[in-house]
Amino acid sequence: MTGLDFGVIQRALPFLLEGLALSFFLTAVAMLGGVILGLGLAVIRLSRWKALSILAAGYVNGFRAIPLVLVIFWFYFLVPLALGRSVSALQSVVIAFVLFEAAYYSEIFRAGLQSIRPGQWQAAYACGLGYFQTLRLVVLPQALRNMLPLMITQAVVLFQDTSLVYVISLRDFMTSASIVANRDNRLIETYLFAALVYFVICSIGAASASRLSARWRPA
């Protein structure tokens, strides 16, 4: 083993930071899209429309049963075919992540919505509120408290999962680190540095989730 040289990190830092920015961007977009779509899926799943509810359940369970890597391959292959023109790897990955995360966020929403006692629905209906008004004004504000820590935990998982874009060579932080590692033949230094960066970021996320859930624990 030759001596370690962490100078390689310093020289490659701008390149690595660009990758990190893409990781954050992907996380943010996938979370935003996943939350919106996931909320819709959860509401449909809990609704009285049987057929739609079964479809939503099939969507959620289907996505949750297959590997994210396979989903990334699917959309990398499928999106250009469906649109009839070539698209960038980033576009196909964004679609894949949004649809994939929606399945996971919908489960968080479903559990959160179900944690609200039926009496709350009945009380709101009794005041003359409609279904969506009750959802928006009464149920969601309460459910959000239970869900926020779980949503942050899921975001930490998602941030780690964005590293999988490595399989289609999209230059996120993970891929950038691997490029640097192999280009400069400094695998030890680069991968250890990458591990440290992921560890620090994810630890901060995990800590904020557990602080939130401790503060909001029902008395």
Place this chain on the structure above:
Amino acid sequence: MNYSWNWSILIQPPYLGWLASGLELTLVISISAWILALIAGTLVGVVGTLPHRIPRMLAATYVDMFRNIPLLLQLFLWFFVVPELLPSRWGFWLKRDLPFPELWTSMLALGLFTSARVAVQVGSGITAVSSGQRMAAVASGMSPAQTYRLVLLPQAFRIVLPPLTSDFLTVFKNSALALTIGVFELTAQSRQIESFTFQGFEAFTAATIVYLVIALLVTFFMRTLERRVALPDTMGAAS
């Protein structure tokens, strides 16, 4: 959409064989990683519930290390970095003499990554068993090891069996990451069929269906296990 379907590709040689060998590797990696995860995770989960502070902190550190670094990077660390950091004789053995290093690395990395999740579940299961049970065991003269083995763990496992199902399923999904270090498991094989034949639809559909079937089988297996170990809880049912 302009696509020429050819489903028969899936049963043509060599592609059917590719899928079969991919499935075999997926099963081998996932099941051995799961066994490793159960053993290591139970151990760490127990350590995390010991009455002393230092073992509890060690267990928490273990869980944080494996939970806060992406699995893909953990794979690379085990595959590329750890052999370099070991004493050179071991490193040489790992790099040159060990057959199928990528397979062993996948099992180890996936197993330890999953063990952190198992540890959290087992730890919370033990905590959920009432403190009186531990007292009763200690009061009858049992050693700490006996208390865990005979009284706390059999109850904790029953409590955490349902949430463990989802971790078991996740192992199969995560095993796909082994393709990044050159293991031709199920996802890699379907990808390979796609790039050889351009029949991506068929190849990915086949892999997707196999994963769905695995998920159904695992869920069924765990439900059956839950039912087998469930305790009768209705008063007078035995009399």
Place this chain on the structure above:
Amino acid sequence: MTKAHIQASRTPAEIVEMPASARVVPISQGRKPMVEISKLYKSYGPIEVLKGCDLVVERGEVVVICGPSGSGKSTLIKCVNGLERFDRGALAVDGVAVGDRASDMTSLRARIGMVFQHFELYPHLTVLQNICLAQVHVLKRSKVEAQAKARALLARVGLPDKEGAYPAQLSGGQQQRVAIARALAMDPVAMLFDEPTSALDPEMIGEVLAVMLELARDGMTMIVVTHEMGFARKAADRVVFMDKGAIVETASTQQFFDEPRAERAKLFLSRILSQ
């Protein structure tokens, strides 16, 4: 036959019967009191739960500890077999110093039976398995021997037909009787009862007290934390009254009920007896 007679005839045999590994006490010390507690202090953070308790329990004696909730009774009884630690003071059980690192607490605990407020039967095991578990794994008895002992004890507590049931299938009173059988299966030299009837429905209290009363009549050394004054009157040799972490009064049973000296004990008695 008086209690002293039973005790005299029982004690030497008891020592001979004990497995060699558990015989920590030389026979010459067999006459020492079963439990000697002196100047016991314990705090949880700033709250002092035991404030210098003194208590001696002789072999074959039945002592009832009563007092308002939060008075430290449960903490005191759990100190006796080391389930709770104490901060200061001395505590010896059957000649073994509790709280001393050199003492073999595991073998001491195997000889002291304990019955809990919430039974604490192992829910994943049948009644028979519950009674055999520590016999097999702690005392290293054979399975056959352990089961024979368990069946005999189940008959003694009036549940001969429940050996295959799981705890959740039994009523509270039945569960507590199994818990007593489980403790007796270890051939204890003394039994500790921590509020054994306070988690029970009223109609089930009697069946548990009956088993305990019989045990007392057989000469078992017992320390019982309870509010059941009827049991105390019938079975106890002495009654100890605790309040706010201190032993306020120790008296023979008759004296305690007829003329309690401490004001707080009088007040407690008048309240509990008028219920």
